[in-house]
Amino acid sequence: MLEIRNLVVKIADEDKQILNGLNLTVNDGEVAAIMGPNGSGKSTLSYVIAGKEDYEVLDGEILLDGENVLEMEADARAAAGIFLAFQYPLEIPGVATMTFLKAAMNAQRRARGEAELLTPDFIKAVNGAADRLSIDKAMLRRPLNVGFSGGEKKRMEILQMALLAPSMCILDETDSGLDIDALRIVSEGVNALRDAKRGFLVITHYQRLLDHIIPDTVHVMSKGKIVKTGGKELALELEKSGYAAYGEAA
Numbered sequence: 001m002l003e004i005r006n007l008v009v010k011i012a013d014e015d016k017q018i019l020n021g022l023n024l025t026v027n028d029g030e031v032a033a034i035m036g037p038n039g040s041g042k043s044t045l046s047y048v049i050a051g052k053e054d055y056e057v058l059d060g061e062i063l064l065d066g067e068n069v070l071e072m073e074a075d076a077r078a079a080a081g082i083f084l085a086f087q088y089p090l091e092i093p094g095v096a097t098m099t100f101l102k103a104a105m106n107a108q109r110r111a112r113g114e115a116e117l118l119t120p121d122f123i124k125a126v127n128g129a130a131d132r133l134s135i136d137k138a139m140l141r142r143p144l145n146v147g148f149s150g151g152e153k154k155r156m157e158i159l160q161m162a163l164l165a166p167s168m169c170i171l172d173e174t175d176s177g178l179d180i181d182a183l184r185i186v187s188e189g190v191n192a193l194r195d196a197k198r199g200f201l202v203i204t205h206y207q208r209l210l211d212h213i214i215p216d217t218v219h220v221m222s223k224g225k226i227v228k229t230g231g232k233e234l235a236l237e238l239e240k241s242g243y244a245a246y247g248e249a250a
């Protein structure tokens with residue numbers, strides 16, 4: 001369970017406040033969507049939860065299963081079960097995708113005091129997840145994300161998510177730049193990971209993704225706060241009315 005209370009955040013080396021007293025709860029097993037105009041602070045929220053360094057928290061708290069996330073380094077947050085799938089996955093030349101995946105899984109296991117994965121078990125896990133996400137195994141031998149299409153990068157993010165089995169999955173505009181087939185594959189990958197324990201925070205500007213990943217809750221974010229909360233029908237309302245009422249030109 002993720003609880004965010006009165007979160008106030010500014011850019012570290014600027015006088016720019018971006019989150020202005022944000023409150024949000026994501027329960028175990030809940031798929032919560034956040035929708036909102038560009039610039040409302042959605043990516044900032046996901047970065048602050050994941051522990052990116054460029055931000056300064058001025059007030060408020062973030063608790064994961066009652067533990068104070070803000071006191072943890074980014075790697076400790078990942079070990080505790082927080083996973084962020086990026087809006088723009090980075091290309092990492094020189095690091096083979098397989099090497100990266102194994103390092104990520106073993107870092108998580110070490111932080112949890114678990115033994116490192118044996119190579120045959122790792123290969124089996126990756127191959128199984130790659131098959132389920134329609135990822136070409138040749139991609140796994142290439143440097144991470146280098147030369148991957150937009151859809152391939154997003155599928156790679158979901159593959160990482162499947163392998164790390166986080167308790168709190170944050171997807172920041174994972175739908176941007178996806179064609180309908182890639183959107184369906186990514187959504188099926190997410191839906192396959194839904195269970196009674198795992199929470200999801202699905203951030204999107206468009207309603208389209210939420211036709212495929214049906215949320216339990218929809219929050220509207222504007223100017224660094226959650227300003228409205230409803231059920232999945234709220235996404236459809238927003239699709240019709242646009243964000244004009246929330247500070248974005250129609």
Ligand code: ADP
Pocket residue numbers: 011014016018036037038039040041042043044045054
């Ligand atoms: P969203 O994801 O909803 O589009 P962002 O969190 O990306 O919103 O951005 C919120 C606001 O903060 C925007 O005005 C953006 O320009 C600004 N911002 C975000 N990150 C930085 C940064 N590292 N430096 C300066 N401004 C930033």
Ligand code: MG
Pocket residue numbers: 038039043
């Ligand atoms: Mg944006």
Ligand code: MG
Pocket residue numbers: 042043044087172173
């Ligand atoms: Mg964003």
